[in-house]
Amino acid sequence: MPVLTNIGYLATCRDQGSQEEIHAISKATLVWKGESILWVGKESDLPTEFSEMEQWDAEGKLVIPGLIDCHTHLAFGGWREGEFKQRIRGESYLKIAESGGGILSTVTKTREATREELMARSSRTLDEMAALGVTTVECKSGYGLNIADEIKQLEIYESLNCEHALDLVSTLLAAHTVPPEYKTDKEGYLRLLCDELIPLVGERKLAEFCDVFVEKSAFNPEEARRVFEAGEKAGLRAKLHADQLSDSGGASLAAEVGAVSADHLECISDCGIEKMRKAGVVAVTLPLASLFTFQKPLDARRLVSAGVPVAVATDFNPGSAPSFHLPLVMTLACVQNRMTPKEVLKGATIYAARAIEREGVTGSLEKGKLADFAIIDSPDPDHWLYHFRANACLLTMKRGKIIHERK
């Protein structure tokens, strides 16, 4: 039963109060047993029963809940550095897509990749994420776009969830775009999803969420609604890629279908914000995608002020967000989305947990929750997210086990 003492600043990130209230404790101690937290509090209040346990020294550093990346496209084949250059020079994403680049080139490469290749690559990515303090990762399919390859992606996540120390949470995103085979038959693809793939995924419990890219170039709200209805029947809760490139009614739809989260939201309307607040939908901001697509970033203050919880995630994917560095994205959420460091910290812990329905087990440092935490080489969250360094994470603990330690 280890006791972590001499914590300079412990951010509990309890799900209470405003987004900026991280319920910090200075001079804190954390006690855990096996996978779970037993006690958190002031060092001076440590019950005597714990005081003779194995003592670890946090050397006055910052301790935070293990970070949660609640929006990633973890497993994919190939990369797309070529079109990065095209986009820098001003070519539109649409034009690149029309000339065979964009998302469909990743679909081709993901279909071609073997299970072993995708597993090995994703596993290395998870290792690097763990070294940054991340302990839970949401993973979307959406580069298969047929039954076999969507299932392949989800099975990879299922295997990684068993084999890798990190916890993975899977989302079916078959409604990412229309695959080439159904280019002139969107209706046919929607029927494939609603009548075959979604029931199959539900039955095999290969995903917990069902996501749709709601956008002019992808699926409209009416089509999305059909997917979500099929998802609901199959036991999959809704998530949305919403209002990224235009206000296409995604936020309102999220509220209407009781989605757990609506992600992106660069172009969200005030009306959409109000509906999300009423329905309790978590907003997920993805500032890396705005940066890499040269888009005006979301002003998250509008959502925070309205009382909508805002989570922060990487959106890791080979096109619009080719980095899984969540602490970098957290700093970007400060400077691009105008969130304060404490708001961002809650956004990458407890609110991110909410966005994947894990708030009962992780995302905050409280008795009974998983011993998922990170020791950061910084005095407090304000300093950490302001003074960006390659990696300030000294140690990552997942379910009470050390999964990264800087030597």
Added chain:
Amino acid sequence: MPVLTNIGYLATCRDQGSQEEIHAISKATLVWKGESILWVGKESDLPTEFSEMEQWDAEGKLVIPGLIDCHTHLAFGGWREGEFKQRIRGESYLKIAESGGGILSTVTKTREATREELMARSSRTLDEMAALGVTTVECKSGYGLNIADEIKQLEIYESLNCEHALDLVSTLLAAHTVPPEYKTDKEGYLRLLCDELIPLVGERKLAEFCDVFVEKSAFNPEEARRVFEAGEKAGLRAKLHADQLSDSGGASLAAEVGAVSADHLECISDCGIEKMRKAGVVAVTLPLASLFTFQKPLDARRLVSAGVPVAVATDFNPGSAPSFHLPLVMTLACVQNRMTPKEVLKGATIYAARAIEREGVTGSLEKGKLADFAIIDSPDPDHWLYHFRANACLLTMKRGKIIHERK
């Protein structure tokens, strides 16, 4: 005499051709002896005299010239994470400065800090920079703003240049802002600089460059001209903080006084660009500062297209650019300044060398230059700067000695 073989992609970054021409060699070999490069070329062309030397294996990776950070404010006391939050919430830099924050709070803390404290801190920063592939760093004074403390900063750089493996290049930036003692006597401060400090720094050879923050809130072009004239007499070449917050004629002045570089340039006019091109002034873009001050970034394509060489640097300082992560800044130069990865690579090597007059000794991989290089865990520059990772640098070589190696 070591030979580095099996280099997948070697970017020589020779000072020739357009900004995008990095003169790459695939399947390359690099030979050096002591501090200097002896031979660079195709593996198949390796002269037999080198083929039996000590062989190192680059494992097919990318090899680049050691990175050069040509604009930093390396040594300072304290940090300013408090005002980061104020700025996120919308308070202006000017208002923060007026309420005792901003640059003058760093001046107070830098004056208070002992030489040993500043040395130790800067040395640790240089270690972290070296681990990112950086081999040469420009360092500005400007947080002393009196004779004793400006000299203190420059002496620290002089000592670090001897003691630390990295090469430092010093710039006197006493004309950073007017210190509190001269609040109502700017003329008195300018006389102190021109009549006492600059001649002293020149005589003691404590700096090679003389920099002025040309901006409404700091010094106007007429005042800057006086400083540069004194600098010229003392053997210090001009550098400028120009056109950052407004088009204040900084670029034109840079051309007029024959400055080696003009830095920032977010608000540069077309006329300023044309004058810089004619005068051969290097532009230095500092995208981290634009990001952290919520400013519209420089569209560097305007300069690149006009034929002005654009260097890329961190601007590391505790206010507007609190990170020394040059590879991150290089990725930002792609997505914010619209430079392609190859243009950015030339900007952080040979053009950065030009911006500090080191193009004769470093900044490219050519026979006779210093053996300053880095091995990057990536197949090529396009992929490296697109897929941002915490640190992709596997090994940093400075003057033929390993100063960082990932275990």
